[in-house]
Amino acid sequence: MKTSALQRDPYNVIITGVGGQGNVMASRILGSMLVSKGYFVTIGETFGPSQRGGSVMSHLRISGESSWSPQIPAHRADLIASLEPAEAVRVMAQYGNPDVHILCNTRPIYPVPVIRGEEEYPSVEDIKISLKSLASHTFFIDATEEAQKLGNTIFANIILLGAIYGTHLLPLEREDFVEAISQRFRQDQIEINLTAFDRGCELLAR
C-alpha cells in the first residue's frame, strides 16, 4: 500500500478521444505506470461501436487506499486529457468542475454528420476560450502535428502521455514510462515511443 502523494484520493483522470486514436493503449500504459508505483488503479472503458469512429473515454481512478468504481461520478474529474477538442467539451459537460485541469490536443476529427455537411463543427479557438473559462487550468498542444513529424499520427496518444507526465499532476517519473513500454512493445519500437513521450513533456514545458 502506497502512502499517497496524490493531490486527492482517488484522483480521477479521464483520457478521451475518438475510436482508433489509441485511447485504450494510453490509459493502460498510464495505469500500469501507477500500479508499478504501488497505487490502486481502476480503469473503466467503453468498447464496442465506439471503435467505429465514435467517442471513447477511459476513466482512471488512482488511489492509495483501494479500488473504486470504474465510472467516475458526475462532475468529479480532476484531469481531463483529450486527444480531440470536441471530446474535451463533451466530457466537461458530464465530468468537469471548476477545479478540473484540461490537457487537450487541438486537432479536430470531424464527426460523420459534420463531414456530410449536416452539422457544424465549432472553431477550435472558440473551444479553447470556452474551456479556459470553465476549467481551473488548461494546456493545449498539437499532438497530431508532432506525431506526424514522427511519422505516424498514432503517436499522438504517447505524446499525450508525455504531456500528462509534464503537468506533474501525477506522482510519476520518466522511468515508470520506460518500464511500462518495455513490457508492451517490441524492442525496435521502444525508441520512437520514448521520443514521442519526451516530446509531449517538452510541449508542456513551453
Added chain:
Amino acid sequence: MNIYGSRELCSDVIGKQLCIGCGACIDLCPYFRSYKGKTAMLFPCSLEQGRCFAYCPKIEVNLDELSQQLFGHPYDGHPLGEHISIGMSRAGEKAGTGSYQAGGTVSALMQYALLRGHCDAAVVTDREGLLPVPRFVTKPDEVLACASSKYTAAPTLSALHDAMKKGYSRIGMVGTPCQVLATAQLRSNPMKDEAFHDPTGLVVGLFCTWALDYRAFESFISARVDRNSIEKIDIPPPPSEIMEVFMTGGDKIEFPLNEIRKLVPESCSYCIDMTSEFSDISVGVMEGRPEMNSLIVRTERGRRIVEEAQREGYLILSDMPRENLEHLVWAAGNKKKRALLKATEEGIVNTAGEDRRSYLRINGGTLKKCIA
C-alpha cells in the same frame, strides 16, 4: 409555370398512378431511375425545385404558356393541335429498306435529318427482347435498326438527357404525345437557366391513343407465348381490332384488342393529346391504308425538312382523303374531350389556391369548347 421538387413529383404523379414512365425525370440526377418501365425515386432529394417536376408532362402543364412559346398564341384546343398542313406520306426510294412499320415515314425523316445535319443525334427507342430501350444514334443507318413500333411506354427522354450531357445540340426526338409534351416543357427552359439553348433539331411525334404498361404486358405475353422467339409485334390500323405477334419461324399469333386494353395504365385515360400536338411533325397510321402514314406538319422547321426530304426522294407525299381527315379530327377531339372531362371531374384541372398543384392549366374558354 409553378415549379416544385421531387417530393411533390412523388406525391402528385407517382403516388397518384399518373406516371407514364416517359423518362422526363430519369437520369437528370441520381435519384430517379427507370427499371422495366417503372419510374422509381431511389432516395429523397431535399431540393425545393427541380427539372424533374418541371419537365414532367403529368403535373403543372400550362398549355397556354407552352403554346405561346412554341406557336406564338395561347392554346386554342383544336383536336389535332397547331398545324401548317395535314396529309399522307410514306418513305421514298432513297430511304433504306428495313423492318419499319406502316409507311416508314418516321425512319425516313430521321435518317434524312441526320444525313443533312439538321440533327447531330437522334433519340430513338430500341428493343432488348420485349423491353424497349431508349438510346440515341448518330448515323442514319442506325435509325433503321430501331425502326419497329413499340407499344409499351418507355423512358425515351432519358436518352435525350444522355445526348445533351454528351454535348449534342441538335438532337432529333421521336416520341409519343406525353414524351413530346415533356420535350416541349424542357425546350421552354422552365428553370430560367441563362445558359440554356434548345437542344432539339427536330421533334417527331407519334399518334397514340394509349400505351401499354410494360410489366403488365410482359406478364401477359410471357404467359401465352415464348417471349424469346418474338420477331415483331404489330397493331394494324382500324378497323382491325387485333394485336399481331410474329414469331421466329413464321407463326403469327393474334390477341383481341379488348384483352390488350386491360394492360393500359390508368395514366393514359387522362391524356388529352392523340397526335403529339407539341411536335414539329407528327406521324401516325392511316386508317384502312397499312402502307401509308398520316403526316401533320406544325412548324416552319418541320415544314422545311419535309419539303427537302421529299425533293431528295426520302419521302413521298400525298393528300389525305376528306373522310379520313374528318375521322381523324373526330377521334382526336373525342380523346381530348374524354380526358378533360375525367380530369376536371377529379379536380386536377386549373386547381386553384396556394400550394395546390394542378395536372393541367388551360384557359377557361378553350376548356369549355373542348368538352362541349
Added chain:
Amino acid sequence: MSYLNDNQEGSVHLLMGNEAIVRGALEAGMRVAAGYPGTPSSEIIEAFSKVARERNIYAEWSTNEKVALEVSAAASFAGLRTMCVMKQNGVNVASDFLLHLASSGTRGGMVLVACDDPGALSSVNEGESRIFARLVEVPLLEPGDLQEAKDITKWAFELSEELRNLVMVRSVTRMSHASGNVTYGKLPNTEALADFKCDGPMFDPDRGPMISMIVGAADLQHGPQQEKIRKAARLFEECPFNTYRGPEKPELLIITSSACNLYSREAVRLLGAEDRVGILKLATTWPLPPKLIMKNLARTDKVLIVEEVLPVLEEQVKILAAEMAAEIGPTRFFGKNAGNIPSVGELNPDIVIEALSSILDIPYTNVSDSFDDAARELARKAAPNRGLTFCPGCPHRASLWSIHNALELDGRKGFVCGDIGCYVFGTLPSGFSTVKTLHSMGSGTGIASGFAKLGQFGMDQPVISLCGDSTFFHAAMPALANAVHQKSPLTMVILDNNGTAMTGFQPHPGSPNNVLGEEMPAVDIEAICRAMGALVEIQDPFDIEETQEAFHRLIEHDEGAKVLILRQACALSPERRHTKNFEVEIDEEICLGENCGCNRLCTRIFGCPGIVWDKEKGVSRIDELICVGCGVCADICPAGAIKKKEVA
C-alpha cells in the same frame, strides 16, 4: 499477453476483468476453453489462445454458444477443468443444453462465464443471464471487483468439483472491460490426462454414462441435482467473498453484487454516510445462504438492493425476508420495485447517490447550477454527435446500397429481414434504412422464410434476408433448410467478409484458420447452400452494377429459395487493413458541389466517412487518411467527378 503467464506469485498487475478471469482459470489449471465471440466476453478466449502453447491449453471458437458449451462439457466429462465463455445472449442460445447438463452433472471443474451488457452498450437487447442459474439450478457467482474476478473464478472450479455440477460466473461490461490491480497467485503445472470413464453403472457419478435423465425418472436425477443446490447454499454461508462493511447496526443496509458493489461503496463515501450505511456484498447470488442473509437483515429494517438489470437478487431476498419475518421483524425494501433504482439501463455511482440521498435525506451537489448550465450549453454548441456508421470501405455499405436501390427499382415494396453483425446498421440511414426486422442470431432468415409463404394470403412483396458468414454457421442454416424444403421463395443475402467482424474479427468454421492461428479446413458456404437445394449466385459487392443485376435476377425468380453471396473482405480485417485497391480523388473542376443538382449524393446519402464536404470550396473531397481505397464512390458519382486509379 505474456504477462498473463507470469509465474511470480504475489506480483501485482493491471488487468482487464476478462484477463483476471483468464488468470483465475490458469491458476486453477483449466485445460479447455470454448466460446463464441460476443461483447463483452470476447477477450477471454483470445487471451487463452495467446498462452495456449505454454500452458497446455486447448482453446476454440465454436460455431455457436450451444456447441461451445457442449465442447466444454466433453472436457469436463473427461476429467479436465474447463471454461465456457459467452455474452448474455449466448446463454439463451445454449440454454437447452445447459438445462440438460445441469441435470447430468459434470466431472472436471466446469465454469460457465456469462458476460452481461446492462444498458445494451454493445447489444441489441438488454438481457439478464442470472436467472438461468435459478432456472436450470446451478450455483451463480458474481465477482465484485477485479481481484475477485480472478479469485472467484479460480474458486469456481473447486466448487464445481465439490458439487459435481457446473458453476456459473456472471460478469458485466463494467467488470469485464474495466481494469484494476490484480495480485497473482501460483500457477500449477500443466500436465493433464483426458479420460472419459463411462463403463460403470448408470448413476455412478465417477464411472457411469453422462445422461441428463432417464425418461420418467425425475426424482432419480432432479432430486440429487437439487440436493447439490442445498449443499451449495450451506457452503456459501462461510464463503469469504460474501463481505459486510459498515456499522454493526446501520440505519440502512445495502445488498449488492457485481460492479454495483463498487458504485455503492463510492456513493456511500461521497455522501459521507459510512456510519449510517452498511454494505453486504454478495458473491454467491444463487442460491442465497439463508443464515447469512438473516444475520444481515437483522441489522436493520431498511434495505436497499442495488443490482442490474432485473431485480433477481431483490426478489430472492424478499422471499427470504418474508420467510424470516416472524423472527427478525418486517423489512422495508428499497430498490427497483420501489422505484429508487431504475429498472432499465446500467447503473453508476450517481444513480446510487441519488437513491441514498433521497432515502437518507442527505443533500448532495457536485457542481453549481451555473457551471452545469455553462458546460452543457458549450457541449450543445461545440460537441456535435458522432453518428454510428459503417467504416470507410466497408463492403456492407456497398451491399446495402445495391440492395436498397434494386428494391426501389423493383417497385414491389420488397423488404429486408436483418440479423446480428455490423450490418445491424442497415436499419439506420447509414445503411439506407433498408433492414426492417432485427432480432437474434439467424432470426432474419427464419422470419423471411415465414413472410415468403404468405402469398396465400395476398402478400406479394419480395422478401429478403440478410446475414453474415459467421451468423450463417451460428444459426441461419436451419432457417435456409426450412425455406428450401417449404418452397419459401425468399432471397437470402450472405455478407461474407470471412470473419466474425463486429466482435474483433474472430475465425469461424468458414475461416481457413482457428484461434490458435493454425490452418484449418474452411467449411464452404456456397457448397452448403447448393447442397440444400437453393439457387446460388456469388458477387463482389464492390461491383455495384453486377451485384444489382444479380439481385434483380434473383428476386424476380419466383420459385424456391435463392442465395446471393456477397463476398468481400472487411475493411478492418488483417488482409485488407493498410492496403488500398485504388487511389481515389475528386476532381475539383468536375465536382459542382451544391450546383451539381445531385443534392450532394456522395456526402448526404452514401455517407462514407472518407468523403468530406468542404464547405469553403463548396465541393466534396477525399480524406486520404480515412479513405481505404475501395473505389465504390467513384461508381456512384453522377458527374463522374470521383476518379479511381488502381494501385499497382
